[in-house]
Amino acid sequence: MTKIGFLKKFAHILVPLILFLGSFLIYKNIYPEPRNWYDHYLYLTKSILQGRVDIPDLPQFYHDKLEFEGKTYIPFPPGASILLTPFVLIFKGITQQQVSILVGAIDISLIYLLLTSFTSKRNSILLSVFLGFGTSFFWSAVVGTTWFFAHIVAIFFITLSLIFHFKKFDFWSGIFFALGALTRMSLILAGIFYLLQLWRKKKRFMFFLLGAFVFVPIILSYDYLRFGNPFRTGYNEVYLQYAGSDYPYTIRQIINPKSSLFGYFDIKNVGLHLYTFLVMPPNVKIDGGIVKDLKPSPFGMGILFTSPLLFLALRPKFKPGLESNLIITSIICAIPSFLHIMQGWVQFGYRFVLDFIVFLMIILALRFKSTKLNLLLILISVIVNFWGVIWAINLGW
Numbered sequence: 245m246t247k248i249g250f251l252k253k254f255a256h257i258l259v260p261l262i263l264f265l266g267s268f269l270i271y272k273n274i275y276p277e278p279r280n281w282y283d284h285y286l287y288l289t290k291s292i293l294q295g296r297v298d299i300p301d302l303p304q305f306y307h308d309k310l311e312f313e314g315k316t317y318i319p320f321p322p323g324a325s326i327l328l329t330p331f332v333l334i335f336k337g338i339t340q341q342q343v344s345i346l347v348g349a350i351d352i353s354l355i356y357l358l359l360t361s362f363t364s365k366r367n368s369i370l371l372s373v374f375l376g377f378g379t380s381f382f383w384s385a386v387v388g389t390t391w392f393f394a395h396i397v398a399i400f401f402i403t404l405s406l407i408f409h410f411k412k413f414d415f416w417s418g419i420f421f422a423l424g425a426l427t428r429m430s431l432i433l434a435g436i437f438y439l440l441q442l443w444r445k446k447k448r449f450m451f452f453l454l455g456a457f458v459f460v461p462i463i464l465s466y467d468y469l470r471f472g473n474p475f476r477t478g479y480n481e482v483y484l485q486y487a488g489s490d491y492p493y494t495i496r497q498i499i500n501p502k503s504s505l506f507g508y509f510d511i512k513n514v515g516l517h518l519y520t521f522l523v524m525p526p527n528v529k530i531d532g533g534i535v536k537d538l539k540p541s542p543f544g545m546g547i548l549f550t551s552p553l554l555f556l557a558l559r560p561k562f563k564p565g566l567e568s569n570l571i572i573t574s575i576i577c578a579i580p581s582f583l584h585i586m587q588g589w590v591q592f593g594y595r596f597v598l599d600f601i602v603f604l605m606i607i608l609a610l611r612f613k614s615t616k617l618n619l620l621l622i623l624i625s626v627i628v629n630f631w632g633v634i635w636a637i638n639l640g641w
Contacts, residue, residue, distance in 0.1 A: 259365065260353035267376050268349035275341075275386045275637055282306065282389035283340035284318045289325040289332050297322075297469045308390070310481040317470050319478035320390070321463060323427030324397040341388030348385025348396050352376040354403040355605060361410050362609040370622060371608055378625030379551045379601065380593030383633050387641065392591075395598040398428040402602055409438065414448045418455025425459050429477075430580045430599050432459075437573035437603065441566075483508040483585060493586050495520070495543045509583040517582040520544040521594045540632045542590045542641065550593045550628050553621040557607040570607050574600040590641035592632035 284306065287299045298315035309318050331343050352372050359368040375381050381399070384392035401424035408417035421438065425431045435456070442449035464474035471478065487505050492498050494505065496516055506512045523546040529537035547554045562568045581596035588595045597604075612618060 259369065260356050263356055263369070263372055263376075264349045264353040267352045268345065270377070271345040271348055271386050274633060275345075278339040279341045279388060280339045283393075284308065284320065284390040285324040285328055285393060286332070286340045288318060288320075288322065289328040292322070292325060293329065293332065297466060308482050310478050310485075312471055312478075317478055319482050320394065321426050321429055321477075322466055323401070323423050323425070324394050326423065326426065327397050327400070339388070340390070340393055341386075344385055344388030344393045344396050347400050348376070348381070351381070351385070351396060351399050351403060354400065354407065355602070358403055358407050358410075358602075359605065359609040362606060363612060367609065367612050367614060370614070370619075371605060371612060374551075374553055374608075374622045374625060375601070375605060378553065378622055378629050379547075380591065380595050380597060380629075381601070382629045383592040383636055384595055384598060386633055387636070391588075392595060394427055395595060398424050398431055399598060399602060401427060402431060402434065406602065406606075409441070409452075412448065414442070414451035415455040418452040419458060420455075421452075422456045422459035422462075426462060428599055430577055433576045433579070434573055434600075434603075436576050437569055440569040440572065480508065486585065493589055495524070495541075495587070498543070505585055508585050509580065510585070511583065513584060513587075514582045517584070517587050517596070520546065520587040521597060522546045523548050524594075525549060539639070540592050540635050542639075544588050544591050544594045545632070546594065547597070550632065551625045553608070553618065553625055554597075554601075554604060556611055556618070556621075557604040559611075562607075563610075567607055567610060570603045574603045577603070590636070592629070592636045592641075 281303070284299075284302070287302050288297070291297060291299050298317055299309075300316060302309055302316050302318070308320070309316055311317075327347070328340070328343060331338050352375065355375055356368050356372040359371055363371070376385075381396075384395050388396075401420045405417045405420035405424060408414070408420065417438070421431075421435065424434070438449070438452050438456075442452060467476055468474040470476075486493060492501065494516060497503055497505075520543065524541065524544055526545055526549065527537070527539045527541050528535060558571075562571045577600040578596070581599050584596070
């Protein structure tokens with residue numbers, strides 16, 4: 245067998261391996277000092293391994309925690325801690341950020357494997373690089389703090405779920421969907437995709453539901469063990485802490501310091517999210533018509549500046565069938581994010597797009613052509629995100 249023939253035969257292994265190694269090395273070296281703070285899930289993992297769900301040693305300065313009957317809890321579901329468990333058992337002293345970098349690099353390979361079902365290997369490589377280095381995924385994987393780590397883990401689970409779905413392994417698709425929802429609760433709404441895809445294929449849908457059902461006993465037991473109530477999450481208590489703070493957590497409070505936060509899930513938040521997601525610019529200081537300072541905004545930046553290729557996935561009109569199912573799922577998954585009290589903080593880009601970006605990536609794969617314009621948009625996205633990540637690290641985000 246010739247060398248070229250060998251490479252073609254094993255390309256399905258070599259390409260994702262190269263993507264993984266390349267992504268891992270870049271992520272690792274751009275942020276070489278592993279952080280060990282704002283790692284709520286690491287503390288929760290250690291508590292679970294001790295047979296408890298409260299976190300007695302959680303640092304006092306951590307945000308997003310609450311006290312109940314003299315014990316400290318976090319509001320987040322346990323999916324990310326489930327993934328962390330083997331790492332904590334095997335590697336003493338590992339940090340949440342180190343796992344984030346590793347899982348983020350794996351995600352890039354998984355996205356490649358997923359997209360090859362819809363476009364060429366070449367386009368799949370380009371789009372995987374775009375996700376890994378040209379979207380808010382880049383900063384989220386690199387920083388690895390709690391809020392960003394959850395997105396990286398959720399993408400790991402939902403991408404596996406979709407790979408199994410399109411390979412018709414529906415039970416395993418359901419299992420990984422459940423794990424994704426146990427990591428980011430908004431992904432429960434991604435179940436609409438599987439319903440739309442399988443509602444005429446009852447046997448496949450039943451196998452999917454059988455796997456997905458694992459979500460129910462885990463989340464209900466977790467909430468009951470924390471609060472004695474299977475339907476209480478703790479998120480409302482955390483919202484009240486933010487609402488009672490004078491710190492400006494949204495761009496609206498910067499513009500008008502006297503303004504208060506809207507409700508925890510409030511339709512008035514939608515405009516702020518759409519602005520942040522689509523068109524929010526960086527911070528710019530201009531003196532005499534000359535740009536004196538240009539920095540990313542900690543409140544986020546719109547995809548117009550950070551990831552313009554994503555507009556290709558958002559452009560109407562959507563073909564009936566898979567494309568329509570994907571955009572419907574994206575919109576539904578975006579609803580709780582767009583209603584949420586905050587649009588994200590110390591983030592490069594808009595992190596909530598990661599709740600539905602995998603579905604947008606499939607639409608991109610279906611539509612993407614290697615035109616000069618599209619290649620330029622990928623290049624711009626990668627350059628801007630490298631700029632943003634380096635700035636964010638230097639700013640101590």
